[in-house]
Amino acid sequence: MGRVKNRHTLWLYDDTWGLVGSHYKDHNCTTQNEFIEQAIRFYCGYLDAGRDGTYLPNTLSAVLEGALGALGDRLGKLLFKLAVEESMLMHIISHDTDITPDELEHLRGRCVRDVMRTRGMIGFKDILRFQKEL
Structure with a gap:
């Protein structure tokens, strides 16, 4: 059975809440709640680091997954766009080519x-050099 999220009241200074609003999108969070949860887990991991030494691998893994996931999404979109442009180019060239x-x-x-x-x-x-030498 999956974990269930519950509503909790949180009291913050306005400038602290402003930090949440200005940083959550920069860290691949879709909501401010997600950012706060990650920040709490990050800080708790930092506090627990002295006890068991697992903080850095878990934190590093989470950071890399977020960064690489965003990079993968961006590369996928760019490759799709490139494939569409290449397909258009192939259609134009094949229309006027006798091969x-x-x-x-x-x-x-x-x-x-x-x-x-x-x-x-x-x-x-x-390629131009090769074609002109033929």
Whole structure:
């Protein structure tokens, strides 16, 4: 059975509440309550650190999960946008290109070798140079 959250009254100075409001979004919290709960757990972990030495690994793990989760979300959105733009470009190019399926398969093999050889660092200038030498 899952944990159940309960409502608790909290008395804070206005400037302290202002700190919560100005920091909670910066720390990947969706609500101010989530920020306060994380802050309490963080501080309690800090106080308990002298007893069992588990504070740093748990805190580090929580921080890394938050940062890497946000990074993963951002990279996923950027990759989706890039895939859409690439698809549009492929449709435009294929509309005006006369290439046979065999030529396309040969080109795909060459591109795979180029990317592997350059470890993904092949640039437009390299491809242009190759095309002009043909």
